[in-house]
Amino acid sequence: MRRVAPKHQRLLLAGAALLAVAGAGLSGAYALQNRASYFYLPAQMMADPPAATRAVRLGGMVERGSLRREADGITIAFTVADDRGGRVPVRYRGIAPDLFVEGSGVVAEGRLGPDGVFLADNLLARHDENYVPRELKDMHVAGAPGGAGVAAAARR
Amino acid sequence: MIAEIGLAALWLAAALAVFQLVAGGLSLRPGAPPVLGQSLRPLAVLQGGFALLSFAALLVLFATTDLSVALVALNSHTAKPLLYKVTGAWGNHEGSMLLWVATLATSGALIAALERRLPERTMHAVLAAQGFVASGFFAFLLFSSNPFTRLPMPAPEGVGLNPLLQDIGLALHPPTLYLGYVGLSVAFSFAVGALLTNAVTPQFARVMRPWVLGAWVFLTLGIVAGSYWAYYELGWGGWWFWDPVENASLMPWLAATALLHSVSVLAARDALRVWTILLGVIAFSMSMVGTFLVRSGILTSVHAFAVDPQRGAFILALLALYIGGALLLFALRAGTILEGKRFGLASRESALVLNNILLSALLGIVLLGTLYPLFAEMVGARVSVGPPYFNAVGAVFALPMLAVMTIGPLLRWRSDTARRLARPLVALSAAGLLAAVLALLQGDIGLLPLSGFVLGAMLVVASVLPLGGRSFRRTPLTVWGMVIAHFGIGVALLGMASDAALTRERLVAMAPGDAVTVGPWTVRLREVMPVAGPNWTATEVVLDAQTAAGGRTITLRPQSRTFWAPVQQTTESALASRWNGQLYAVSGGPVDGGRWQMRLWWKPFVTLIWLGGLLVALGGALSMAGHLRRDTVRRSAARRISRLAAPVPA
Amino acid sequence: MKRLWLFLPVAVFALIAGAVAYQLTQPRDEFVRSAMIGQPLPSFSLPPPGGGPATLSDASFRDGRPRLLNFWASWCLPCIAEAPQLERLRGEGAVIVGVAIRDRPEDVAAFLQTHGNPYAVLAADDIAELQLALGSSGLPETFVIDGQGRIRYQHIGDIRAADVPVLLDELRKAGS
Numbered sequence: 001m002r003r004v005a006p007k008h009q010r011l012l013l014a015g016a017a018l019l020a021v022a023g024a025g026l027s028g029a030y031a032l033q034n035r036a037s038y039f040y041l042p043a044q045m046m047a048d049p050p051a052a053t054r055a056v057r058l059g060g061m062v063e064r065g066s067l068r069r070e071a072d073g074i075t076i077a078f079t080v081a082d083d084r085g086g087r088v089p090v091r092y093r094g095i096a097p098d099l100f101v102e103g104s105g106v107v108a109e110g111r112l113g114p115d116g117v118f119l120a121d122n123l124l125a126r127h128d129e130n131y132v133p134r135e136l137k138d139m140h141v142a143g144a145p146g147g148a149g150v151a152a153a154a155r156r
Numbered sequence: 157m158i159a160e161i162g163l164a165a166l167w168l169a170a171a172l173a174v175f176q177l178v179a180g181g182l183s184l185r186p187g188a189p190p191v192l193g194q195s196l197r198p199l200a201v202l203q204g205g206f207a208l209l210s211f212a213a214l215l216v217l218f219a220t221t222d223l224s225v226a227l228v229a230l231n232s233h234t235a236k237p238l239l240y241k242v243t244g245a246w247g248n249h250e251g252s253m254l255l256w257v258a259t260l261a262t263s264g265a266l267i268a269a270l271e272r273r274l275p276e277r278t279m280h281a282v283l284a285a286q287g288f289v290a291s292g293f294f295a296f297l298l299f300s301s302n303p304f305t306r307l308p309m310p311a312p313e314g315v316g317l318n319p320l321l322q323d324i325g326l327a328l329h330p331p332t333l334y335l336g337y338v339g340l341s342v343a344f345s346f347a348v349g350a351l352l353t354n355a356v357t358p359q360f361a362r363v364m365r366p367w368v369l370g371a372w373v374f375l376t377l378g379i380v381a382g383s384y385w386a387y388y389e390l391g392w393g394g395w396w397f398w399d400p401v402e403n404a405s406l407m408p409w410l411a412a413t414a415l416l417h418s419v420s421v422l423a424a425r426d427a428l429r430v431w432t433i434l435l436g437v438i439a440f441s442m443s444m445v446g447t448f449l450v451r452s453g454i455l456t457s458v459h460a461f462a463v464d465p466q467r468g469a470f471i472l473a474l475l476a477l478y479i480g481g482a483l484l485l486f487a488l489r490a491g492t493i494l495e496g497k498r499f500g501l502a503s504r505e506s507a508l509v510l511n512n513i514l515l516s517a518l519l520g521i522v523l524l525g526t527l528y529p530l531f532a533e534m535v536g537a538r539v540s541v542g543p544p545y546f547n548a549v550g551a552v553f554a555l556p557m558l559a560v561m562t563i564g565p566l567l568r569w570r571s572d573t574a575r576r577l578a579r580p581l582v583a584l585s586a587a588g589l590l591a592a593v594l595a596l597l598q599g600d601i602g603l604l605p606l607s608g609f610v611l612g613a614m615l616v617v618a619s620v621l622p623l624g625g626r627s628f629r630r631t632p633l634t635v636w637g638m639v640i641a642h643f644g645i646g647v648a649l650l651g652m653a654s655d656a657a658l659t660r661e662r663l664v665a666m667a668p669g670d671a672v673t674v675g676p677w678t679v680r681l682r683e684v685m686p687v688a689g690p691n692w693t694a695t696e697v698v699l700d701a702q703t704a705a706g707g708r709t710i711t712l713r714p715q716s717r718t719f720w721a722p723v724q725q726t727t728e729s730a731l732a733s734r735w736n737g738q739l740y741a742v743s744g745g746p747v748d749g750g751r752w753q754m755r756l757w758w759k760p761f762v763t764l765i766w767l768g769g770l771l772v773a774l775g776g777a778l779s780m781a782g783h784l785r786r787d788t789v790r791r792s793a794a795r796r797i798s799r800l801a802a803p804v805p806a
Numbered sequence: 807m808k809r810l811w812l813f814l815p816v817a818v819f820a821l822i823a824g825a826v827a828y829q830l831t832q833p834r835d836e837f838v839r840s841a842m843i844g845q846p847l848p849s850f851s852l853p854p855p856g857g858g859p860a861t862l863s864d865a866s867f868r869d870g871r872p873r874l875l876n877f878w879a880s881w882c883l884p885c886i887a888e889a890p891q892l893e894r895l896r897g898e899g900a901v902i903v904g905v906a907i908r909d910r911p912e913d914v915a916a917f918l919q920t921h922g923n924p925y926a927v928l929a930a931d932d933i934a935e936l937q938l939a940l941g942s943s944g945l946p947e948t949f950v951i952d953g954q955g956r957i958r959y960q961h962i963g964d965i966r967a968a969d970v971p972v973l974l975d976e977l978r979k980a981g982s
Contacts, residue, residue, distance in 0.1 A: 009498045013431070014811060017513050020553075024517035028524040028549055035545040036528060039538035055544060073665025073747040094663055095727075095744030095753050311886070434815065441819075468830050476823050483816035491809040530825050 037109065043086025045112065052114050058088060059107040067102050080106065080118070088112075092120040159225050162213025163304040166254075169206035169261055170294035172199050173287045180284020184277070184352065193276060196283040197268040203290065204265025211258040214303055218245040224310035227251060227303050243327035250303035252330055256447060257293045259338040263367075264290060267342060273363050273791075275355055282349030289341055292474045300470050325385045333378030333405055337443035339371025340412060347436030348482055351489045356429040361422035362787065364436070368419055369780035372412045373773050379405050380769035391729040391742040393757050395655070395765055398546040403526045404446035407519055411439035414515040416776075417508050425569055427496040427505055431512065437486055441479040442519070448475060500571030507564030514557035521549050551604055558611045558649065562618035565638060580621050587617040601657035608653025615646030633782025641775025648768025654737075654761040665751040675758030676703045677739055679712075684752055692719045694728070697743040697752055701732065714743040714754075738762050847955045848939045852929035856911035862903065862929035870953035872980035874902045874973065876925070877937050879909045880917035882945040884964035889921035891965040896924040898974055904928045907937055907945060948973065952980035 037055045050056045058080055066079035075093045090108050100106060100123055108120035176199040183192035214227075218241050223229045231248045232241055246252040264286040271279065297303070346364045350356045382405060387395040396402060415435040421428045448471040499505035525541040532539045566580050591613030595606050619642035622635060660675040671680040682698040694717040702709045712730040719726065732739045737760035744753030851863035867873060876892065878885040896902055904925035906914050914930070931937060940949060940957065950959035950973065959976040961969060 010430075010495050013428075013509060016509070017431070017516065018811065018814075020513040020517045021520055024520040024549075024553060025524065027552060028521045028545075031545050031549045032525070032528050032541065035548065036532070036539040036541045037544075039540070055542075057540065069747060073749075073751050074663050074753060095742060095755050308890075438815070472823065472826055472830060479819055480816060480823065483819055487809075487813040487816050490812045527822060527825070530829055534825060534828060 039107075041084070041086055042080050042082045042088040043084040045088050045118075046086050049116075050112055052111055055109065055111060057107055057109050058090065058112075058118050058120075059105070060086070060088075062100070062102050062104055062106050063087065064102045078102075080108065088118050089116070090118040090120050092123055094122075096123055158213050158216050158220075158222065159304045159306060162210045162217070163302070165206045165210040165213065166294070166298060166304070169203050169210060170291060170298060172203035172206065173261070173290040173294055176200055176203060176287030177284055177291055180280050180287055183280045184284070193280045196280055200268035200283050200286065201265045203287075204261040204263075204268075207258040207261035211254055214245050214251060214254055215242060217304075218242055218251075224306055226305045226307050229307060229311035239324075240327065246330055247327070250297070250301045252334070253293075253297050253301050254303050255331060256334050256338060257290065257297055259334055260286075260290050260293060260341055263338060263342050264345075267345075267367075271363060273359060273787075274349075275353070278349050278353045278355040278360070280349075281352040282345045285345040285348040285352075286341070289345065289478060292477060296470055296474060300467055323385075323389070325381060325389075329378060329381045329385060332374050332381060334447075336371045336373075336375030336378055336412075337408060337440075337447055339367060339374060340408060340440040340443045342367040343371070343412075343415060343436040344440030344482065347433045348485065351433060351485055351493075354489075354492060356422075356433060356493050358423050358426045361419045361432065362783075365416070365419050365423060366780050366783050366787075368412060368416045368439075369776050369783070372409070372416055373776040373780065375405065375409045375412060376769060376773040376776060379409055380766050380773065383769070384766050388729055388731055391727040393659075393661070393740060393742075393755075393759075395762070398525070398542055400526050403522050407522055407526075408439055408442040408446050410515050410519040410522065411435060411442045414512045414519070415439050417515075418512050421505055421508050422496070425497055425499065425505060427499060428509070428512075429493050429496045430490045433490065433493070434486060435512075437479075437482045438519075441475075441482070444475055444478065499569075502567065502574060503571045504564065504567040504569045507560055507567050510560045511557060511564060514553050514560070517553045518550060518557070521553065522546065525549075547604065551607070555607055555611065558615060558645075561642060561645070562611070562614045565622050565642065566618070580618070583621070584614045584618055588614045595653075595657070598658060605653040605657035608649050608656065612646050612649035612653055615649060616643060619643040619646055633785065634779050635782075637775045637777070637779025637782055639775070640778060641772045644768045644771025644773075644775060646768070647771060648765050651761050651764025651766075651768055655759055655765065658760045659762075660758045662754075662756045664754055664756075665747050666754050667749065667751045670751075672754075672756065674739075674756045675737075675760070676705070677701045677758055678704065679739075679741070679754075679756055681752070681754070682711075684746075687715070689717070692717045694718065695743070695746075697741075697754065699730070699741055699754075701739055710739070712739065712741045714741045716743055716745070733763060736760055843957055843960060845957055847951060847957060848936075850936050850939065852905065852931055852936060854928060855906055855909065855914045855930040857930075860929075862905070862927055864955055866903075866927070867951050867955040868953070871901060872950065872952045872958075872977050873926075874900050874977065875940075875949040875951050876902055876904050876946065877907055877931075877948070878904060878946045879907045880913040881909070885917075885946045886921060888946050888964040889924070891967060891970055892924040893922050894967075894970055895965070895973060898970070900974065900977055901926045903951075905936060906930050907934050908932060950976045950980050 034054070037057050038050070039057045039059060040050070042058065042060045045056075045058060060080040060082045063079040063081040066077075068077050069075070070077065074095075075091060076096060077089065077091045079087050079089050081087045090110075092108065092110075107124040108118060109122040109124070110118055110120035112118050176196060179192045179195050179199065182188050183196070217225050217228050218232055219238065221228060221232050221234045221236075221241060223234075227248065227250050231251075232244050236244070244251075246255045264283070267286070268283055274282070343364055346360065346367070350360050379402075382402065383395050386397065386402070387393075390397075415432065415438075418428045418432045418435055422432045525545050528541050529539055562584055563577060563581070566577060568576075588610045591609045592606065595601060595609040619639055622639055623631060626635075662672050662674040664670075664672050666672065666681045668681050668683050671678055673679070679699050679701045682700050684695060684697050687694050687696045694715040696713050696715045699712040699714070700709050701712060710732045712732055714730040715728040717726045717728055727742055730741045737758060740757040740759060742755045744755065746752050847864040847867055849864045851860035853859065854861045867875075874895065878888070892902060902924050904927070906928065909930060909932075911930070914928075918925075918928075937947075946964050948961040948965060949957055950961075952958050958980045959973075961973060965973065
């Protein structure tokens with residue numbers, strides 16, 4: 001039946017709490033360094049491509065005429081472009097959001113493959129009047145807020 | 157007329173809150189006239205009554221669709237079913253704020269009316285703190301979110317309600333969360349009152365505990381409901397997205413969970429005094445952050461509300477005042493709290509301290525991840541933080557916490573020996589080993605789900621061990637509560653692990669007549685047909701599913717709907733629950749050749765996640781009932797004793 | 807010294823509150839000014855609601871009279887709030903051209919019935935093509951077009967009472 005020296009119990013508790021919080025903070029901060037997902041415009045992604053292991057987001061306009069559907073009926077390929085001449089090809093396997101059409105703004109979550117094709121796990125487009133993917137707000141959003149939201153590329 | 161009554165009641169309640177704050181504050185000064193202190197309880201009760209009256213007025217306005225009120229005209233419609241008319245009252249910013257404040261005032265009234273166990277001076281400080289919090293939020297309502305504003309001319313018809321909000325789940329989910337958020341305000345006021353009057357005692361903890369438990373039960377229910385709503389409504393197959401809105405409800409829950417355990421230590425053993433006070437402040441702070449920071453539009457998310465920077469500034473000022481003020485008070489006064497009782501290293505207290513520390517670390521991690529985009533934006537980087545961060549870093553702290561949870565309840569208070577635990581530990585290890593073997597038979601499932609299976613199984617077994625050697629009839633409700641809540645955590649954990657490891661997904665384009673297999677099911681597309689609802693049209697895909705073993709065919713009907721006014725497209729997923737899992741179908745658009753995009757999941761035992769959550773809430777409710785009953789028994793016993801003692805002649 | 811750690815929570819909170827306050831003071835760039843200001847209207851032609859021959863084209867604006875070009879929809883809430891202000895503008899002599907975005911003719915008619923019709927000309931843009939071409943941010947939105955068909959000013963969001971003189975002033979400037 002070991003007891004901690006009377007005077008030190010509170011100090012010990014405070015120390016343990018502090019250690020845990022600091023540990024949480026440090027491990028969190030460290031993890032954020034390589035686990036937070038950064039946002040890229042196509043031009044930025046071409047200039048400074050992220051590592052293939054890193055989850056990032058790519059935002060821009062779905063280039064008109066670039067959208068193709070592959071034979072399986074599920075995979076789509078398109079190009080995300082911005083006004084600075086950036087163009088990044090994207091492949092996505094899955095059900096695209098309702099308002100995902102050519103000429104609309106999109107944020108793709110995924111990784112840039114070594115072949116320069118962005119493999120998207122998820123596509124975000126506007127889906128109701130209150131929601132704009134955060135990054136699209138900075139863009140030249142041109143559309144009705146009633147779900148008909150359509151965003152052109154950044155043209156600031 | 158009703159709108160004016162509602163507004164007048166709101167102003168009156170606000171004035172009473174300010175009065176309560178001032179009278180309470182003055183009554184704490186030495187030599188204050190006693191009438192100041194005596195006035196507090198009636199003031200708090202009146203304030204609660206007027207706030208409720210105001211909210212009732214809003215309900216009447218919505219029920220009768222009074223279109224001369226701006227809020228009603230903008231959020232309702234005469235042709236809506238009565239249920240959604242009424243729930244529409246809190247389906248908007250102003251109405252939900254009024255509900256929030258009315259709940260706050262009502263809890264204040266309840267403490268004032270019912271609570272007689274604390275020293276009067278402490279009660280005065282508590283009620284002053286409650287008045288302080290309430291007056292700020294009344295001001296927020298009256299000056300920046302008045303729900304009773306009249307239109308210059310009545311609207312001929314209401315605008316309607318976002319179709320997504322015409323859903324019974326979403327109608328009941330916010331009030332549940334609010335009851336939880338606001339219930340924690342009581343803990344906050346108690347903590348502030350105890351700090352001001354230096355009254356951190358086990359008695360104080362016993363008074364606070366039912367409130368913390370009650371708030372925690374509602375928070376748990378709110379989170380479970382919200383998670384299930386996101387699961388079936390978003391159609392992404394996931395049940396938790398680490399979205400800021402979700403994190404905002406998780407953070408108060410983590411703090412409240414820590415608080416209710418540390419309150420138990422304080423009540424039973426008179427230890428952890430300072431820590432309990434700090435958690436009391438932090439829990440409600442997290443509630444306020446949860447309700448307001450997200451709402452102000454500073455953090456955006458999938459469910460974000462409309463942005464309003466002006467409200468944001470008001471909210472920030474209130475948060476700074478309350479959270480900053482309380483934490484400053486804590487910094488200045490906590491040093492005067494005397495050290496509580498000590499305990500051995502191997503003891504129930506130690507396990508609870510460890511639980512508290514790890515929960516706080518988890519809270520810190522969620523807070524950091526939620527706010528990180530805000531900090532990153534200050535240096536110009538745009539980032540989002542999602543599952544890769546939260547899952548990995550959260551697990552580092554959650555797994556040890558769950559491990560402690562398996563043995564903590566078996567330990568004795570004050571001090572214990574490891575030797576006594578030998579037999580339960582053998583049982584736990586056996587359960588864990590069995591789970592590991594069963595899980596590994598499923599193939600390579602990844603470390604995190606594997607740990608989930610092992611810890612879940614151990615927790616399910618460990619949680620019932622405290623019942624060993626007890627007669628079920630005589631086991632107190634509070635013990636039942638703990639057992640069921642811990643059991644629920646284990647069940648939920650098994651569901652999460654199963655969903656993460658064993659889910660099967662198919663993503664295909666199908667023509668009518670085509671069949672695919674997903675898990676044990678063969679799913680055949682029967683037909684695609686148009687359907688129409690009151691304010692939408694939809695394409696409905698009809699799927700027939702059957703297991704390889706035969707058995708009844710089940711039919712799933714996922715839709716993609718298009719609403720008019722406001723124009724909106726939604727994806728309606730279809731779910732079929734079986735005892736051993738759920739079949740989940742989402743339909744996408746048509747592709748060439750008459751094929752339709754389908755996304756199908758077979759999710760074994762996924763329902764355990766929410767079932768476990770409900771068990772956790774049930775455990776909390778039982779524990780609260782048990783404590784309340786024990787308190788009344790103790791009080792009436794005390795009264796009997798004093799009655800017996802009094803008339804004895806000298 | 808010993809009690810310094812008690813100040814840790816309040817310090818952490820101050821840090822967070824500071825960051826939030828800083829963010830609040832940052833201008834929000836949800837609304838982006840159109841890059842079309844100063845440019846001539848792109849060529850377009852739009853039918854009235856319900857269809858039929860085009861009643862509105864870029865040529866309609868080149869008659870020397872400055873006009874307001876108002877984008878709205880019956881399903882748009884702020885458009886209701888804006889209706890009385892448009893009425894006031896019309897009363898002050900402004901010529902208002904309305905373009906209903908992605909709307910149904912019967913809803914348009916019902917809206918005008920209820921909230922009044924301030925429009926000299928009304929057209930329907932079912933695919934938001936003109937709105938897109940003008941680089942508008944959402945609904946409602948109002949542009950001042952001068953008599954040569956050049957875009958002179960953009961008002962984002964609903965027109966409030968305080969905006970009426972501003973728009974009248976812009977119209978006057980566009981006319982001179």
